[in-house]
Amino acid sequence: MGIRKLDLHIGGAWVPASSRETLDLVNPATGEIIAHVPLATPADLDAAAASAVEGFATWRRTAPAARCAIILRAAALLRERRETVAALMSAEQGKPLPEARAETLRAAELIEWAAEEGRRTYGQTIPAPDGTRYLSFWEPIGPVLALTPWNFPLVSPARKVGSSLAAGCSCILKPSEITPLSATELVRAFADAGLPAGVLNLVLGNPALISRHLLEHDAVRAVTFTGSVTVGKSLSEQAGRLMKPALMELGGHSPVIVFDDVDVEKIAKAAVKAKFRNAGQVCTSPTRFYVQAKIYDAFVDTFGRHAAALRLEAQGEGVDTMGPVVSERRRMALSELIEDARAKGARVVTGGKARAGAGFFLEPTVLADVPAKARIMSEEPFGPVAVFNRFTTIEEVLSAANGLPFGLAAYLFTANLAAARQVSHGLDCGIVGVNSFSGSNPETPFGGNKDSGHGREGGTEGVREYMTLKFIVEGTL
Numbered sequence: 001m002g003i004r005k006l007d008l009h010i011g012g013a014w015v016p017a018s019s020r021e022t023l024d025l026v027n028p029a030t031g032e033i034i035a036h037v038p039l040a041t042p043a044d045l046d047a048a049a050a051s052a053v054e055g056f057a058t059w060r061r062t063a064p065a066a067r068c069a070i071i072l073r074a075a076a077l078l079r080e081r082r083e084t085v086a087a088l089m090s091a092e093q094g095k096p097l098p099e100a101r102a103e104t105l106r107a108a109e110l111i112e113w114a115a116e117e118g119r120r121t122y123g124q125t126i127p128a129p130d131g132t133r134y135l136s137f138w139e140p141i142g143p144v145l146a147l148t149p150w151n152f153p154l155v156s157p158a159r160k161v162g163s164s165l166a167a168g169c170s171c172i173l174k175p176s177e178i179t180p181l182s183a184t185e186l187v188r189a190f191a192d193a194g195l196p197a198g199v200l201n202l203v204l205g206n207p208a209l210i211s212r213h214l215l216e217h218d219a220v221r222a223v224t225f226t227g228s229v230t231v232g233k234s235l236s237e238q239a240g241r242l243m244k245p246a247l248m249e250l251g252g253h254s255p256v257i258v259f260d261d262v263d264v265e266k267i268a269k270a271a272v273k274a275k276f277r278n279a280g281q282v283c284t285s286p287t288r289f290y291v292q293a294k295i296y297d298a299f300v301d302t303f304g305r306h307a308a309a310l311r312l313e314a315q316g317e318g319v320d321t322m323g324p325v326v327s328e329r330r331r332m333a334l335s336e337l338i339e340d341a342r343a344k345g346a347r348v349v350t351g352g353k354a355r356a357g358a359g360f361f362l363e364p365t366v367l368a369d370v371p372a373k374a375r376i377m378s379e380e381p382f383g384p385v386a387v388f389n390r391f392t393t394i395e396e397v398l399s400a401a402n403g404l405p406f407g408l409a410a411y412l413f414t415a416n417l418a419a420a421r422q423v424s425h426g427l428d429c430g431i432v433g434v435n436s437f438s439g440s441n442p443e444t445p446f447g448g449n450k451d452s453g454h455g456r457e458g459g460t461e462g463v464r465e466y467m468t469l470k471f472i473v474e475g476t477l
Contacts, residue, residue: 004035006180008044008204009187011051012197017205018043023177028094028324029314029359035092037177039205042213048172048201049219052143055170055198060140062196064119064168071115071165073193074186075108081185085154087315088181093153094314094323094360095278106442107158107186110458113442114159117463118166133474138467140168141245142221145214147207147235149227150326151281151382153179157186159446159457160224161200165190167466172201172220174210178326211235215242222466225249226283229406229451247455247465249283249447252408253380255401256286257391257423259414260294267413268302271386274437276310276322276364280384281330283452284409284431284439287381289388290397296390300368303386304349307364312355324360325383331360334383341367341374341387351384378404394419398426408448409439430456 004025007014017038025035040048059067078085086100095103126134146160157173164171175183187202203210214220215238224247225235232250239246258267275286291299314323325331331354338352351365362384370377370387377387391397401410409431412423424432430448431439440446445456455465 003033004181006035006037006184006204008038008040008048009184009191009200009202010044010048011054011201012191017041023205025092025178025180026327027091028326029091029361031358031360035181037180037204040203040210042209045203045210045213046217048203049143049214049217051198051201052170052172053198053219055196055200056140056143058196059165059170059199060168062168064121067166067168068115068119070190070193070195071111071118071162074190074195075111075115077189077192078104078108078111078186081189085182085185088185089153089179090315090323092179092181093150094326096313096321096323097315097317098319099278099323103152103155107154109442110155110158111162113458114162114166114463117163117460118168120460121167121463121467128473131476135472135474137470137472138464139470141466141468143170143172143219144466145211145220145223146171146173147211147223147225147227148173148175148183150176150178151278151283153182154186156226157183159462160226161186161190163457163462164224164466165195165199167463169222169466170199170201172203172214174203174207174214177205177207180204212238215239215244220244222246224455224465232453245465247457248453249455249457250408250451250453251380251382251406252283252285252448252452253288253378253404253406254284254286254409254411255288255290255427257397257401257410257412258289258291258295258299259412259416259419260292261415262295262413264295264298264302268299269306270437272303272306272310275386276307276384279323279325279362280386281325281382285382286411286437287386288377288401289386290391290400291388293390293392296388300349300366300388303388304366307366307386308350310364312361312363314359322364322384325362326360328360330383331362334362334381334385337376337379337381338365338367338385341370341376344371344374346370346374346387349388380406394422394426398423402426402428405451406448407450408452409433411437
């Protein structure tokens with residue numbers, strides 16, 4: 001596709017950054033440079049903030065039905081442009097084309113749900129003493145700073161942009177500097193759908209500079225971030241000092257509890273598909289597997305067999321494929337975790353090696369009998385590595401599952417309804433999949449507890465995160 005030149009989107013126009021400095025954007029499957037990413041300067045960021053203020057003044061006065069129509073047109077354009085967007089996404093992030101197409105359609109679904117939910121932000125009429133009326137209204141909070149990660153370069157921006165715009169807010173979107181192409185196409189779809197100038201602005205560049213400068217800016221009224229726990233805590237601290245609401249969707253290390261009454265072949269095959277989607281670079285990825293002792297060996301062997309059968313490629317059309325990890329730095333970090341686990345006694349069932357040649361490919365890796373002292377048992381691997389241990393009792397496995405500061409997602413598989421209810425209510429996390437690896441849908445709330453963040457995206461709660469409740473008393477003279 002050649003080396004692309006990217007621009008910022010400020011005030012309804014595509015404009016170059018003030019600085020000529022750029023970052024190289026690398027295709028993780030080939031190692032080739034595919035784009036130059038501009039570095040926004042403080043002056044560019046101030047322009048984006050001023051534009052968002054003007055856009056908010058217009059957008060908040062736009063009727064919810066009219067806002068909904070424009071947002072739905074943007075979603076329709078994403079659907080029409082699915083092949084173009086998917087090719088860009090696969091090139092910048094490395095996920096196979098079928099996954100990139102699915103992500104494009106999921107992004108459109110998220111936007112569509114938010115658009116319609118923006119028409120249902122009902123207030124209340126509250127019973128009051130004679131002669132007065134008590135009224136409550138949900139109103140848009142103001143310009144929102146949206147900071148999004150590289151692992152889902154379209155879905156994550158779509159969640160934040162769709163919901164904040166549906167609430168009546170303007171938005172400044174800063175996607176990951178590693179994966180800006182998909183977000184650029186999202187902004188292009190909104191612009192082509194007729195979104196008023198200034199309602200959605202796109203800035204690219206240094207994440208620390210951009211987040212610090214814009215969060216401190218008086219124009220920005222709220223921040224939403226998806227990314228690491230460390231960065232999320234820093235942003236939350238900054239937002240708290242400024243008394244600005246912060247929606248944080250942070251890391252995870254999801255436990256999977258498998259009881260001995262399941263169909264081993266069926267559940268192991270489904271688990272492999274869930275684990276190695278996006279090369280395991282998913283915050284809700286099933287990672288720590290706890291399998292009841294009676295079926296432990298059979299389950300680990302079956303899981304390992306299906307994992308070993310995956311083919312490593314990015315832009316192929318096969319369904320049993322896995323792409324590269326996003327960078328050499330990520331691959332090296334994962335290799336260190338694998339070697340640490342091996343050195344401390346873990347058994348390598350399959351994988352464990354970086355593939356020679358171009359790209360940042362790492363074999364699907366399965367580690368069994370992993371001791372608690374191994375780093376990977378407490379550090380989120382965020383890659384194609386699954387770890388296995390056995391358990392006997394519910395009390396034992398709940399203690400292990402809840403033993404980390406993460407609390408995003410967890411999964412359990414059993415035909416025993418009583419056990420399912422006991423475990424699902426005993427897990428300390430925001431999302432629990434019972435006999436299912438599906439935990440992220442447009443209609444449902446998405447988010448975690450503890451170090452995994454606070455606030456919820458999606459569902460009826462998603463739009464309200466970008467609104468503030470106003471109470472009005474109407475008296476009589």
